[in-house]
Amino acid sequence: MAVARTSIKDRVAPDAYRRLREGIISGLFHPNERLVEASVAIRLEVGRTAVRAALVRLDQEGLVTLEPNRGARVRLISDREALEIEEVRATLEAMLARRAATRVTAADLRELRQMVLEMRLRVDKNDAVGYSALNAPFHQRIWLAADHPTTSRLVGSLKSQSIRLQYQTILRPGRTERSLREHEAIFAALKSHDPDGAESAMREHLVEVLETLQWAIDGQRRAPRWLPG
């Protein structure tokens, strides 16, 4: 059989943090699930020490809650908190868009244009998930153009916390069409180096997202439980 010589620390140990993080974000570990150090260590094929360090880090990052002597759980973001996070994100991304408008290079614009075109393509093909996959890269490209690493890091961290509800927002009928137009508006503003335009376009876009989120929350408040009879 031989589990190969990948014997627990070929070079896996260093990124126990990254892998656990990925596991949480991807939903492999469910919200509120207990994370027992020993079990996780076995599952990830790393030592308990590494898991411990990862948990501390994830706690600080907000993806995990760590209570003294009582262990760790995948942090369950409340609905209210999810909305708050989205609100902050909107504020910061609007600021980034503003900055980006005055700094985009030709290369930036070329790439962004490419992305928007690809998005349009997928929407026309009714490929909602495919479209949604381009969403994050598009935004990130704007962050890059804004040249503001501090904020970028912050927004990135926020985003990872609110993934849970992200999936459901895709499902809203007619949302992709609208989302695409918003993205196109943002691109247009950036292209014409219009800070006010970019900021407000981004803000409008994220207000939309926020409303969709609210819609998703309302929806799930009913759906998940039918009492028998």
Added chain:
Amino acid sequence: MAVARTSIKDRVAPDAYRRLREGIISGLFHPNERLVEASVAIRLEVGRTAVRAALVRLDQEGLVTLEPNRGARVRLISDREALEIEEVRATLEAMLARRAATRVTAADLRELRQMVLEMRLRVDKNDAVGYSALNAPFHQRIWLAADHPTTSRLVGSLKSQSIRLQYQTILRPGRTERSLREHEAIFAALKSHDPDGAESAMREHLVEVLETLQWAIDGQRRAPRWLPG
């Protein structure tokens, strides 16, 4: 002599993180200073394990940089980064002020009014440091009124990173007078429940702070080193 029965873990261990953090913020550990686990452990009278955990957490928080196999240092925030942080803070606090304007209770206003009066008092007494000490609580009181814990936490964390330059901003001649008037303007806007007014007053205030910061940076770029002869 007897260092008392505080024998290394009476109940000190749990907050090694807090103490190390405090030490960094208060300047007890200098920027760029190496933090050797063993030494810190002795100095804080805790085990190396606790120090390790604290370092990981502080790294995630941005107060310390942690390089694999090369140890930890107190993070030195570059001038550029300090400005970026202040910029983010301005954006977020402006948003908080806006929210606060629509939610301040009578009790909030009473407390804020008290603070502003006390500030006025100290400025009139030419007590710059005394005035400056009231600054943080005033802002925090507004965060509380805004009722947006996510953002409050974020802004608090940002603030701790940029302490280094904070001191020098006090020294700017005529700054306190001006700062006081800005605070009074913010209070007035909150009192009349004017979101736009509160947001812009806060933004103006923080733009002022940002400029002062820039001034301090420029100042220190010359001051700290005279070559002999």
Added chain:
DNA sequence: AGTAGCCGAATTGTCGACATTATTGAGGAT
């Protein structure tokens, strides 16, 4: 029947020992 208190399993917290990795400095060859 109800409740206080107590055992025991499971899990976290801490320590000490040791392996691993960077760093420094001395010595030697070119």
Added chain:
DNA sequence: ATCCTCAATAATGTCGACAATTCGGCTACT
């Protein structure tokens, strides 16, 4: 003199063992 090699040192990374804590269930007593 300069560069290279290689030990000596110092610090970090990891593991295993054990102490401390929590929690669930069980008993004993009223």
